[in-house]
Amino acid sequence: xxxxxxxxxxxxxxxxxxxxxxxxxxxxxxxxxxxxxxxxxxxxxxxxxxxxxxxxxxxxxxxxxxxxxxxxxxxxxxxxxxxxxxxxxxxxxxxxxxxxxxxxxxxxxxxxxxxxxxxxxxxxxxxxxxxxxxxxxxxxxxxxxxxxxxxxxxxxxxxxxxxxxxxxxxxxxxxxxxxxxxxxxxxxxxxxxxxxxxxxxxxxxxxxxxxxxxxxxxxxxxxxxxxxxxxxxxxxxxxxxxxxxxxxxxxxxxxxxxxxxxxxxxxxxxxxxxxxxxxxxxxxxxxxxxxxxxxxxxxxxxxxxxxxxxxxxxxxxxxxxxxxxxxxxxxxxxxxxxxxxxxxxxxxxxxxxxxxxxxxxxxxxxxxxxxxxxxxxxxxxxxxxxxxxxxxxxxxxxxxxxxxxxxxxxxxxxxxxxxxxxxxxxxxxxxxxxxxxxxxxxxxxxxxxxxxxxxxxxxxxxxxxxxxxxxxxx
Numbered sequence: 367x368x369x370x371x372x373x374x375x376x377x378x379x380x381x382x383x384x385x386x387x388x389x390x391x392x393x394x395x396x397x398x399x400x401x402x403x404x405x406x407x408x409x410x411x412x413x414x415x416x417x418x419x420x421x422x423x424x425x426x427x428x429x430x431x432x433x434x435x436x437x438x439x440x441x442x443x444x445x446x447x448x449x450x451x452x453x454x455x456x457x458x459x460x461x462x463x464x465x466x467x468x469x470x471x472x473x474x475x476x477x478x479x480x481x482x483x484x485x486x487x488x489x490x491x492x493x494x495x496x497x498x499x500x501x502x503x504x505x506x507x508x509x510x511x512x513x514x515x516x517x518x519x520x521x522x523x524x525x526x527x528x529x530x531x532x533x534x535x536x537x538x539x540x541x542x543x544x545x546x547x548x549x550x551x552x553x554x555x556x557x558x559x560x561x562x563x564x565x566x567x568x569x570x571x572x573x574x575x576x577x578x579x580x581x582x583x584x585x586x587x588x589x590x591x592x593x594x595x596x597x598x599x600x601x602x603x604x605x606x607x608x609x610x611x612x613x614x615x616x617x618x619x620x621x622x623x624x625x626x627x628x629x630x631x632x633x634x635x636x637x638x639x640x641x642x643x644x645x646x647x648x649x650x651x652x653x654x655x656x657x658x659x660x661x662x663x664x665x666x667x668x669x670x671x672x673x674x675x676x677x678x679x680x681x682x683x684x685x686x687x688x689x690x691x692x693x694x695x696x697x698x699x700x701x702x703x704x705x706x707x708x709x710x711x712x713x714x715x716x717x718x719x720x721x722x723x724x725x726x727x728x729x730x731x732x733x734x735x736x737x738x739x740x741x742x743x744x745x746x747x748x749x750x751x752x753x754x755x756x757x758x759x760x761x762x763x764x765x766x767x768x769x770x771x772x773x774x775x776x777x778x779x780x781x782x783x784x785x786x787x788x789x790x791x792x793x794x795x796x797x798x799x800x801x802x803x804x805x806x807x808x809x810x811x812x813x814x815x816x817x818x819x820x821x822x823x824x825x826x827x828x829x830x831x832x833x834x835x836x837x838x839x840x
Contacts, residue, residue, distance in 0.1 A: 399427035400475035404507030405591030407481035412457040422467040423506035430471035439464040444483040460487040472756040503538035504589030553577035574600035603681035610687035615663040629675035638675035645670035663691035696772035703778040717750040723766035737762040
């Protein structure tokens, strides 16, 4: 599994609160979409006893991990098997059959792709040591997010987008030099196709409005694949992505807030200018470095802070909050969560939160958790339980808050696999490698690390007690 921790660290660097992460996760999880089919699979001709292989192509708009299954209309004509996304057919007897591949996402939504298999009778030139020509495999769509976004109003700023063909399509037969690339805009008065060739398609915004842009690549055998973007051209004001919330710092303590985590501009091609206002510079020092606001407590007291973003058309959005400078010390992290935790779907993870957080003033801490769809979480006392219910990379964040509202938090990625895809589990060490922990049936500690670690409890789900779960949804 790839390491996706660093991009997330960059996004929430600088003290992003749980409310922000909750909003981010909820926005990412709403409106599930079924997988889409990209391209076509050409008819396969195989003689009796010979085989051919094809790769179906599906694209999930939500980025879910897909599971694949297969149905064969006539095993007496052609035997078929699937391994991952590779489908292999073998000629059994003359005739015609249809093979259907189904891709199912984590929400149970599915899409089908099918192809015909022809097994010719003897005397057609494929027998006696001959074989069918290598089957053509169609171009396929690379499953990267589409630009279903609001593009900048050209009155404010001209915006040209170059869509690199190789970033969105690939050809299993390596016919790149012979591909035909076309592009179509449903309204050239809104988005115009400037050029289209085997390397790239160049798009130019013309005027405010709505249009769809479709790129199609066709190989020399006529097999094709297409990708469509819904485009809205027009300037809108910046928006508040996450409301600011009051927080406490100590004297000489410094913290940060990342502007794009609170204020966003939905126009692709637009940018924001950020400003800060501070009601009490004697209590809090406030400054901007690039897109980050830095705050340092100077003396006991309070200060009203306003973070604002202005787009090129002069439209603005802002968030305000109060910073209290106090003598109370914040909770501290006594041990860090692993960057990545591997789990099998159906496993339950147990976290003893006092192993990860402590309060230097001896205050009692309350705990909260925000997790992505597919992780079921609840807290009982000082113990967090996490049940893995869906495959994929799942973000989880845990915070500890003292009675004065001061907080410490940390996050991890739970990488969930199906049982047949991951016979062995391990906790990563943050270096990108996975040390040898042995079979992960009930591991409670990481031999490469002296501190505590999550304990896997496969197949065991502790009883839930109504009212004991503390879930901070922001």
